[in-house]
Amino acid sequence: MAHGWIILDKPLGLGSTQAVAAVKRNLREAGYGKKVKVGHGGTLDPLASGILPVALGEATKLTGRMLDASKIYEFSVRFGEETDTLDLEGKVIATSEVRPTAEQAKAVLERFTGPIEQVPPMYSALKIDGERAYDLARAGVEVEMKSRSVTVFDLALLRFDEAEGATFVAHVSKGTYIRSLARDIARALGTCGTVTLLRRIKAGPFDLSHAISLDKLNEFGKGAPLEQILLPLEAGLDDIPAIDLTPEQAGAVRQGRVLTGMPHEDGLYCGFEGATPVALVQLTDHEVRVxxxxxxxDVAE
Incomplete structure (x- = not known):
């Protein structure tokens, strides 16, 4: 049985669901059939590329944590036009003759760093009265998108070209829409803008150094060892300290029992028996709960 992470460098034009389907197809072709659970840790639009963590087996229990993790994106903004989708897929709804300078672009970034309020794009997967916002938009239904609180931990200008626009890098919290961030930066500069490139370069503990291409994934489907592309389950827990458990303690934890007298500070830990992760545990007042x-x-099966 396979447990762990396949970190895809998702190409343009492929949706997250299609990418997960490609993982499932290669697992079937490699002889794993349908017995391996598969899930992903964060949707990427077809017009976005980059890090897509795909969880296998027991690692699927961590996809919620991955969805909540902060992420880092590179994105390019072309000034002078705004589309209804805020990217190249949409139709132009606003234009401006104003073209900011690199110095002006740098100067406004402080306004968008830290806790901010932003209005999500109409073309997004948010649900409104049970319907996806992008479905309502495509049907011509006008809906007022409500502002939401997000956090931009860091925002910097990477490159600037007077003709092509600006490329930024942003480290953001869960729920941040990069297209909205780009729209608001352009408007703060007295113009309008459209995202021309969007690439996720880090999601939680995973960055491009962990990622494989679809070609590499397909090699696995044709017989390459799974070990070449699979990261262990605990790779998704690099931001959590480990706690060593004796075989007796590990057995108790597997049964859901509370351990007492643990000499550690309060907090969230990953309990290990040797090299094998047993459980995420919460330690409070020297008591460990699963x-x-x-x-x-069955990791060796």
Whole structure:
């Protein structure tokens, strides 16, 4: 049984669902059939590329944590036009003759760093009265998108070209829409803008150094060893300290029992028996309680 992470460098034009389907297809072709659970840790639009964490087996229990993790994006904005989708897929709805300078672009970034309010794009996967916003938009239904609170931890100008526009890098919290951020930066500069490139370069603990191409994934489907593309389950927990468990303690944790007398500070830990992750545990007042257990007894099958 396979447990762990395949980190795809998702190409342009491929949706997240299609990317996950490609992983499932290659697992079937490699002889795993349908017995491996597969999930992903963060949607990427077809017009976006980059890091898409795909969880297998017991790692699917961590996809919620991956969805909540901060992410880093590179994105390019061409000034002078705004589309209804805020990217190249949409139709132009506003134009401006104003073209900012690099110095002006740098100067406004402080306004968009830290906790901010932003209005999500109408063409987004947010649900409004049970319907996806992009479905309502495509049907011609006008809906007022409500402002939401997000955090931009860091925002910097990477490159600037008077003709092509600006390229930024942003480290953002869960729920941040980069297309909205680009729209608002352009408007703060007295113009309008459209995202021409969007690339996720980090999601949680995973960056491009962990990522494989679709070609590499397809090699696995044709017989290459799974070990060449699969990261262990605990790779998704690099931001959580480990706690060592004795075989007796590990057995108790697997049964959901509370451990007492643990000499550690309060907090979230990953409990290990040797090299095998047993569970995410919460330690409070020297007591350990299971948050999420992992059934890795079949890891060698």
């Amino acid at each position: 948050v999420r257990g992992f059934n890795l007894s």
